[in-house]
Amino acid sequence: xxTVLDTLFWIVLFAHLVMALVAxxxxxxxxxxxxxxxxxxxxxxLTIATLVIISIIRKESIFIDVAIAAAALGYLSTVALAKxxxxxxxx
Amino acid sequence: xxxxxxTLALIFLILGTLLSLIGVIGFIRLPDVYTRLHATGKVxxxxxxxxxxxxxxxxxxLIWKALLLIFFVLIASPSVSHAIAxxxxxxxxxxxxxxxxxxxxxxxx
Numbered sequence: 001x002x003t004v005l006d007t008l009f010w011i012v013l014f015a016h017l018v019m020a021l022v023a024x025x026x027x028x029x030x031x032x033x034x035x036x037x038x039x040x041x042x043x044x045x046l047t048i049a050t051l052v053i054i055s056i057i058r059k060e061s062i063f064i065d066v067a068i069a070a071a072a073l074g075y076l077s078t079v080a081l082a083k084x085x086x087x088x089x090x091x
Numbered sequence: 092x093x094x095x096x097x098t099l100a101l102i103f104l105i106l107g108t109l110l111s112l113i114g115v116i117g118f119i120r121l122p123d124v125y126t127r128l129h130a131t132g133k134v135x136x137x138x139x140x141x142x143x144x145x146x147x148x149x150x151x152x153l154i155w156k157a158l159l160l161i162f163f164v165l166i167a168s169p170s171v172s173h174a175i176a177x178x179x180x181x182x183x184x185x186x187x188x189x190x191x192x193x194x195x196x197x198x199x200x
Contacts, residue, residue: 009104019115034175038118038124041135042118046111049142052139052146052160061152064156079170082171082178086182089181
């Protein structure tokens, strides 16, 4: 059971890193500003998920604290950018 | 008890990763900002929350931090989606579908 779980952790970590790379690639190909902004939101979510997996692998709870801070930062920056784009009508 | 919690964590890890994968595939394939937001919601709600369940099952010391992050994500993710969709509608990004109920309601006053 232990070895199965250890292998699975690394597979899940690799899958999340690949998904984050795909999100970055899609941000570069976005057709307008808001499509890019939704990609940025997806990337910040995948970053938080990667931090949670690292905390599972290393069995340390400090990474969950880092994930909470990253979640707060991503939330505030995304909402502020969305409001800015809506107010100035720059798509 | 130990093996039961580990099996539960394994199930949640696989389920969360698969749902994140579905969300990212939807994010690539869907045609529109509004429909794409519907796909990214899957990643933050199901993917992240199931991973945090797995972390709490494997290491009971961090269950309160995991619950705090779940609570924050459950509040933050829908409001981020709503902010982006409302900004897109205000900035005039065209819809793929035929119906636009918000525009009709604004026209009626």
